[in-house]
Amino acid sequence: MKYSVDWIDDHVRMLDQRLLPHEEQYLDLTTSDEVAEAICNMTVRGAPAIGVAAAYGVVLAAQGAPETERETAVRRALDVLGQTRPTAVNLFASLRRMNRVLDECPGEGLLDALTREALSIHQEEIEASQHISKAGASLIPHGATVLTHCNAGMIATAAHGTAIGIILEAHRQGKIRLIIVSETRPLLQGARLTAWELVRAGAPATLICDSMVGHVMSRGHIDCVVVGADRIASNGDVANKIGTYSIAVLARAHHIPFYVAAPYSTIDTSIRDGDSIEIEQRNATEVVELSGQRVAADGVQVYNPAFDVTPHHLVTAIISERGILKAPFRRGLKTLAGNPGGRRK
């Protein structure tokens, strides 16, 4: 298995991220409803990986329906998949592309056209993450200690990873002294997923609790922060895993560069700024239970936003497959939008 989400002959194979780091188990999904469920319950997570999985989900819907009912089945799948998670933009970008294929190629060529488009979406993610890794590694100084939050790795992207792609590329170049991984409560993607990927790649990783970030920075132990993104607005505001914003404020207070790595598909040119990004609220259980056991006192209320928004003025650079972008982001992102093939430094 090369990627965390893949198309195998006639179905989707997906790494069950919920079982990591204890078990590396792959699920074979054959219906679009199974894919929608896997997105909801976070079997697959990470904005780019969700986008790829959703595209394959649409193919499964087309494949599972008799030709006369194919269009209806695809429309229903687009609808169901679009309601799985509200924050990541890649999901919607991916479904828009699949919807366009439906509009342009109705009839007997539809299944083939949808399959080709889904494979393209995936291939583009793979190439994007390769470009991002190379471009971003150029920003990492020699002997660096880098902090990353949540998981923007191989498993989050169905490719080589964005933030972790950069860190591992810098590691291959011999530049990394240490990677500090914040555990990323409530679902511990840092402790479970990022630590797993880094240890597996032979990279030196140290786990801390999210609350320790400021202390570690104050001791002069961090040279830069590299995180992924779930959605980036036209002005450079970044929605990413809850906790990212706190880290960005702390990085600024300690004069530490704060880099955001994301495929261009993560940039949502339809929204002016981060205020328009819907923040998904998740179940209280994620906070009050650990390993299935209740830890919090009974009767306490819970607030559990899955993401936060980091305003563009705290972002040092955005690294996409189209190059490294520094402030002012609004103008830069506009230029990139008109320059899809180009590389920009």
Next chain:
Amino acid sequence: MKYSVDWIDDHVRMLDQRLLPHEEQYLDLTTSDEVAEAICNMTVRGAPAIGVAAAYGVVLAAQGAPETERETAVRRALDVLGQTRPTAVNLFASLRRMNRVLDECPGEGLLDALTREALSIHQEEIEASQHISKAGASLIPHGATVLTHCNAGMIATAAHGTAIGIILEAHRQGKIRLIIVSETRPLLQGARLTAWELVRAGAPATLICDSMVGHVMSRGHIDCVVVGADRIASNGDVANKIGTYSIAVLARAHHIPFYVAAPYSTIDTSIRDGDSIEIEQRNATEVVELSGQRVAADGVQVYNPAFDVTPHHLVTAIISERGILKAPFRRGLKTLAGNPGGRRK
């Protein structure tokens, strides 16, 4: 049972804080070694409560030895108890007072003198926390949402609490809209202990993960932060539970007052600033295991400091039983030191 640590006839009764919030169980300890062990394994935690427990531990040592060996037993207990936890200053202040009694009253009156001194230390904590609660509540605006970290409550102080004492006093005065409790990884004192105390007191509490503090502040949802302290240096630098420093930086970035509540015994006039405060490193297990199950990937390193230091320039005011102190702290703390009876606004 009135307090989390108490002297009952001839022994120490102690709330086992490790079992909260699920079980409210009290342990009867009859030797100083049991008390030392209870401090190490965090059966009792919270700087003032540790100080009270240690004083009673010394009494147990005196009581358990024949009169001829009493002095030796007390000296050994002072030594063993002094090695339990390095950061909280109350422990050392308490042991110094017990040591002075040993020096001043050797011989047959020793046991009585030690018992009186331990009871005094406890009584002073109780009175201090009452004064702190009243003074601090005056700083809380009407309709306030207050954030607190870790647990500086009844159970941490063997009295009415410092930070939580203030919050509950403000609640009694009808000023509190909501209390935001950060869960306080790794040991979740916020989720387990503070939430338990607040719910028990009928106060409105909402639990968040530590990583959510910045996001909640950015939404304008916090009017002030109130935390306790494990040690305060002469210049006002504050050592407290890991995560406090990050919250102080975030509070400053959002123009939110950051209050530290602590009995005067927490102030260590022997140290110039926070750099001299030893930060206890705790076991990796606390980070990689949850409810006894390993959650983090195998092979990852762990950094687990129990405390951090918040520099005085991020502290809006220090609230002790001697009054409310604002910057410049060095001069103010010196004045307070010479004014033990006075109240200062």
